[in-house]
Amino acid sequence: MDGGATPDIAPPTVYGTATIMNSSARDVNVTWEFSIDPGFQYLLRFHFCDIMSNEISQLYCNVYVDSWLLVKDLNPNYFSYTLLANAIYMDFVSALNVSNKLRVNIGPSSIPNVLPNAILNGLDIMKMNNSLGSLSGSATLLSDSTSYKTNEGMLVGFITGAVIAVLFAAIICML
Structure with a gap:
């Protein structure tokens, strides 16, 4: 649990509205489906505020x-322990x-003696960059990783050449 929401997290209007499951239906979920780019992780921020209960222990989902x-x-x-609509x-x-x-x-x-219900006031979905710092699709990932390997190969070649040059200079100085 991340904590109490402030206006910096979401505006108060987010918590004044909600999608609420039809409590007269049993074993029913409310489902949303979002289109996303495969190959990435997403940060999901769920916003909750029980704006429908009369008591603290009425809503479980x-x-x-x-x-x-x-x-x-x-x-x-x-x-919130004692506050409703927190x-x-x-x-x-x-x-x-x-x-x-x-x-x-x-x-x-599935808690016994609790009315079947569920609530969600808001949801943020934020795409996270990959290990290369990219938010682009997989085609860019392949070209980025290829150029990374090329740069890595050039660096290894440069270091190897520098070591050989130093060793060669040391041998000449000893003669």
Whole structure:
């Protein structure tokens, strides 16, 4: 859990609206599918604020990304202890994506005697650069890695040549 949200994290209007699961349906998730570039990781920032409950312990939900359970039995009010409608955010980094789709789901908790429900106020998806510092697709990655290897080969050649020249100069000085 990253903490209480401030206006620097997201504007208050983010926490005043929400997508809420239909609580009369059982075993139903709310799902979003986003187009992404494969070969990258993504920073996902989830924004939660329970604007629908009358008590702190009424809303529990599960959060998934690409069928992976990220948070089980999340109660957005838990972190504020006594306040309802306290805005929080949580950051996660996705696995390296091989697909061009990213799916985010919220669904009901399996805690007994809790109404099935789920809420999400906002979601930020930010592409993370790769190990070369690039945000481009895989074609650029191949050319970048090729030029890196070429530069590395040139550096090894230069160092080897310099060592040979120093050794040669040392041998001549000794004669």
